[in-house]
Amino acid sequence: MSQSLHLFTQTNRSPNLTFTKHPFPKSNLPASNCWFPVTSAPKSISVRTSAASDPNSAPSSQVLVSSNGTGGGVVATEYSSLSVADVCSIEVDAVTEAELKENGFRSTRRTKIVCTIGPATCGFEQLEALAVGGMNVARINMCHGTREWHKSVIERVRKLNEEKGFAVAIMMDTEGSEIHMGDLGGASSAKAEDGEIWTFSVRAFDSPRPERTINVNYDGFAEDVKVGDELLVDGGMVRFEVIEKIGPDVKCRCTDPGLLLPRANLTFWRDGSLVRERNAMLPTISSKDWLDIDFGIAEGVDFIAISFVKSAEVINHLKSYIAARTRDTDIALIAKIESIDSLKNLEEIIQASDGAMVARGDLGAQIPLEQVPSAQQKIVQLCRQLNKPVIVASQLLESMIEYPTPTRAEVADVSEAVRQRADALMLSGESAMGQFPEKALAVLRSVSVRIEKWWREEKRHEAMELPAVGSTFSDFISEEICNSAAKMANNLAVDALFVYTKNGHMASLLSRCRPDCPIFAFTTTASVRRRLNLQWGLIPFRLSFSDDMESNLNKTFSLLKARGMIKSGDLVIAVSDMLQSIQVMNVP
Numbered sequence: 001m002s003q004s005l006h007l008f009t010q011t012n013r014s015p016n017l018t019f020t021k022h023p024f025p026k027s028n029l030p031a032s033n034c035w036f037p038v039t040s041a042p043k044s045i046s047v048r049t050s051a052a053s054d055p056n057s058a059p060s061s062q063v064l065v066s067s068n069g070t071g072g073g074v075v076a077t078e079y080s081s082l083s084v085a086d087v088c089s090i091e092v093d094a095v096t097e098a099e100l101k102e103n104g105f106r107s108t109r110r111t112k113i114v115c116t117i118g119p120a121t122c123g124f125e126q127l128e129a130l131a132v133g134g135m136n137v138a139r140i141n142m143c144h145g146t147r148e149w150h151k152s153v154i155e156r157v158r159k160l161n162e163e164k165g166f167a168v169a170i171m172m173d174t175e176g177s178e179i180h181m182g183d184l185g186g187a188s189s190a191k192a193e194d195g196e197i198w199t200f201s202v203r204a205f206d207s208p209r210p211e212r213t214i215n216v217n218y219d220g221f222a223e224d225v226k227v228g229d230e231l232l233v234d235g236g237m238v239r240f241e242v243i244e245k246i247g248p249d250v251k252c253r254c255t256d257p258g259l260l261l262p263r264a265n266l267t268f269w270r271d272g273s274l275v276r277e278r279n280a281m282l283p284t285i286s287s288k289d290w291l292d293i294d295f296g297i298a299e300g301v302d303f304i305a306i307s308f309v310k311s312a313e314v315i316n317h318l319k320s321y322i323a324a325r326t327r328d329t330d331i332a333l334i335a336k337i338e339s340i341d342s343l344k345n346l347e348e349i350i351q352a353s354d355g356a357m358v359a360r361g362d363l364g365a366q367i368p369l370e371q372v373p374s375a376q377q378k379i380v381q382l383c384r385q386l387n388k389p390v391i392v393a394s395q396l397l398e399s400m401i402e403y404p405t406p407t408r409a410e411v412a413d414v415s416e417a418v419r420q421r422a423d424a425l426m427l428s429g430e431s432a433m434g435q436f437p438e439k440a441l442a443v444l445r446s447v448s449v450r451i452e453k454w455w456r457e458e459k460r461h462e463a464m465e466l467p468a469v470g471s472t473f474s475d476f477i478s479e480e481i482c483n484s485a486a487k488m489a490n491n492l493a494v495d496a497l498f499v500y501t502k503n504g505h506m507a508s509l510l511s512r513c514r515p516d517c518p519i520f521a522f523t524t525t526a527s528v529r530r531r532l533n534l535q536w537g538l539i540p541f542r543l544s545f546s547d548d549m550e551s552n553l554n555k556t557f558s559l560l561k562a563r564g565m566i567k568s569g570d571l572v573i574a575v576s577d578m579l580q581s582i583q584v585m586n587v588p
């Protein structure tokens with residue numbers, strides 16, 4: 001990897017620093033983009049690096065510059081005791097940078113993309129291709145694979161972030177304890193033909209698995225089902241009718257043939273409704289889930305998505321569990337809306353969580369399919385009102401698991417989610433085990449950009465009421481500032497909104513307004529930067545800044561201008577959570 005270090009000489013005394021480029025002498029600077037304002041070509045540069053106390057921030061480095069002292073203006077030694085992070089860096093990934101330079105602000109993608117990582121995408125090069133293709137969040141599903149496997153994926157994503165400057169966040173998705181089939185003894189699938197008799201059993205089998213026999217993970221299964229019930233695999237991909245119960249074995253006749261996949265979800269229906277007997281009492285977080293959560297905490301994942309959430313209580317419980325086990329890091333909890341109970345308690349669940357996922361796969365197995373689109377719309381709207389990021393997931397581009405182009409219907413479905421202005425879209429099997437992960441990602445990217453542009457051109461500003469979400473007067477001020485700043489940004493057609501935010505809250509309030517221009521979110525820690533990567537319209541940067549907005553702005557302008565990401569004359573509105581103010585200005 002090339003070391004991109006640039007030295008600059010200040011050529012005039014104006015407060016808007018103008019720098020010219022100098023070749024740099026040999027140095028042992030870390031490989032990051034560094035810009036040094038110095039009076040003239042320094043004779044030597046060296047760096048003393050000490051590990052940071054916060055593992056999320058860059059190691060603090062002392063830049064030791066020895067100048068030959070000629071020239072006026074700021075002398076190099078004035079900067080000699082500042083850290084590398086302070087003086088020179090603004091962290092943003094190369095892909096965002098190139099996109100901004102080539103296409104300008106307006107064309108940046110606002111809708112974020114989550115990719116489920118599986119056998120098709122777990123290698124370093126494959127992960128890198130996804131990051132280059134626009135993956136904002138990598139999801140690992142604890143239903144599949146071993147903890148060692150997940151650990152290796154996390155390590156690779158971390159390496160990618162460190163070496164290439166990406167801010168790909170990691171989302172761990174729990175297995176949950178709903179009823180599902182066993183793992184088919186290692187086979188990748190099994191075909192069930194019309195009229196065949198299959199046995200579903202809670203017994204554990206020695207391998208090889210007896211023919212036409214499926215293991216079921218839930219002990220109460222044989223007790224709960226009745227002869228005549230309909231058994232649905234993955235919400236109806238394959239159907240069976242229960243014909244006989246013999247002890248722990250349930251004999252079923254296949255009525256809708258299809259492929260059975262390992263660990264596929266099972267539901268049973270009686271007289272047209274979903275049966276929820278004792279399985280309704282299953283814990284949301286199983287004992288395996290707790291171990292996985294401990295693993296997630298230890299690995300420092302950014303998000304934990306909780307499967308089959310039934311109430312706000314479980315989210316609150318998990319929040320305090322995590323808080324007691326982590327010091328400064330914050331793991332955001334995403335409630336997966338995929339059960340009847342989660343729909344019943346929707347508002348309190350979303351309120352308690354840090355975000356939600358419309359998990360249409362399982363949701364479609366629990367409610368009639370024709371009710372899924374309205375449930376999606378409702379969840380997306382509610383999340384926006386409550387200022388929680390929302391992900392639309394499952395089967396967005398299902399056919400692309402096998403084929404290189406999507407169906408027209410899939411493109412229309414993706415467009416609808418973008419039009420609803422969900423924060424993020426998710427790939428499941430398409431990226432985990434499909435044949436065309438990068439192509440699927442490219443489709444999400446291009447459809448998002450096109451629909452967002454269309455929406456802006458049509459000026460479809462829906463008049464959505466955004467109720468107050470905070471509880472203190474200071475929160476209300478922040479909300480009013482963000483609502484007004486976003487409105488001003490639209491009315492004045494500004495090029496970008498800048499937000500300086502330590503914990504990310506002001507950035508999310510701006511994102512909630514879904515303004516026409518992109519939002520540059522400057523934050524001091526890498527973990528907040530990664531977390532903001534899930535939210536609509538935010539371009540997160542890591543930057544050290546102070547309470548002095550004037551100096552923050554000047555510093556940001558110089559850094560972004562030097563990298564060609566903004567130019568003189570661009571119109572910007574800046575807000576911050578240190579100084580509750582709105583500033584409108586042209587980049588000098």
Ligand SMILES: Nc1ncnc2c1ncn2[C@@H]1O[C@H](COP(=O)(O)OP(=O)(O)OP(=O)(O)O)[C@@H](O)[C@H]1O
Pocket residue numbers: 116117118119141143144145173261263307361362428429430432433
């Ligand atoms: N880590 C993994 N190892 C092997 N296969 C995986 C892995 N992650 C995902 N897959 C495959 O990709 C498919 C789709 O992934 P996805 O995460 O949507 O899982 P799912 O089984 O449908 O469950 P969920 O309801 O949690 O999404 C899975 O059915 C599985 O075949």
Ligand SMILES: CC(=O)C(=O)O
Pocket residue numbers: 307336338358359360361362363393394
């Ligand atoms: C994503 C997920 O869990 C579902 O759609 O069921």
Ligand SMILES: [K+]
Pocket residue numbers: 141142143173174175176307
């Ligand atoms: K899961």
Ligand SMILES: [Mg+2]
Pocket residue numbers: 307338359361362
């Ligand atoms: Mg699910």
